[in-house]
Amino acid sequence: MTGNEISNTPETGSRLVDRFIRVQKAFTTLGGEVHGTGALAKAAKLDDSTTSRILQSGVYSSFFERVGHGKYRLGTTAAHLGMHALAHAPSKDESTHEILEELRAATDGGLVFQYMLAPFAGAQRQCIDMAVGESDLVELGMTARDILSITRSLRTGASGRTILAYLPEAIQDVVLAEPIPAEAGPGIYRDNDELLASLADVRDRGYALGYEECMPLWNSCAAPIVWGEAIMGTVLLLKPATIMPEASDTVIEATKTAASKLSAKLGHLSEPMAMMFGS
Known part of the structure; x- marks a missing residue:
């Protein structure tokens, strides 16, 4: 034998x-x-x-x-298991929203967004919650279309690159083959080699910094929300470039802390039987 x-x-x-x-x-x-x-x-x-x-x-x-x-x-059974596993992702509730509000307070009023992986629409992300205080997003130059369309792409912005950095190489290749959203900011990574290098940097650091990537005049810091070794989403802090030309250590640590707290929401759950994108 x-x-x-x-x-x-x-x-x-x-x-x-x-x-x-x-x-x-x-x-x-x-x-x-x-x-x-x-x-x-x-x-x-x-x-x-x-x-x-x-x-x-x-x-x-x-x-x-x-x-x-x-x-x-x-087949369909694998997809069914994936749906059950993904159903345990942190959703918008009082406890998770409080974490976003804590991050906003710790960073002197930054705009905070929670994005989660949305694999059933392709390799994309979806905004499920935000903490923006009394801010009018339209007056700040953001529209619902910006949040729901431009920011879907995983190759766009600190939040997208944070998720992309922890996905398998085969999925990264699919995303890198996608067109860059026409409305993306001037800081978007247009060269795929530079984008891949940035993903390695995200994995090394455990966070991503974005400079006018999703839209002009806004900089950002993002950290991953994980379930075991599986990437589930990201927390994004956004501030005007005039106020935050560079992310301070305080901003970075506060963002990472918020992401860790959201990840901990999944810690009491058993390991997923199957993940749509693997590890």
Whole structure:
């Protein structure tokens, strides 16, 4: 019996589960939608025959779907598990909103936004809450369209780049292939190599700084909201460039603290069974 064969020992069940999970993760590693048995086997570090058996068994439970001869994609059961996992993301309530208000107070009245990953609309983010005090966003040069359209892109702004930095490379490639929003600010990263370098910097530092990226005359600081090792969203502090030409250590630490508190909201939950984008 070779090392890749499934034996009839008591360990068979756990080994089979492990291999099944490895094949699932192979889809997120490879990116894209449809893959052949050989590519999935290589990514899962299994032989072709073992991978084929796993894929065929997974078709019956809708974990995988067969798309043509020897081609597969993730199925509806995987998506269903992903939806259940993502349902535990922090939502807009009194306790999470208070964290945003605390950040606003700690930074002398900055505009604070909470964005969460919105994978079912593609690799994008969605604003789910904000703490802006009595500010009129229209008078500040922001419109609902700015918040709901320009800021959806993960390649735009400190908040977008913060999320993008922690996503798998295959998903990053999809985002980098997207067009830059026409309304983006002058500080937007237009060169993909520079953008990728900025993502490495975000991972090293644990936060991102943006200078007129989403819109002119506004600078920002963002930090990630995470669930275990999975990126879920980000907290963004926004201030006029005339008031905050550079983010101070106080601003950076306050933003990171707010993100940590929101991440802790997920800490009491069990680990997700499946994440739409993997880790």
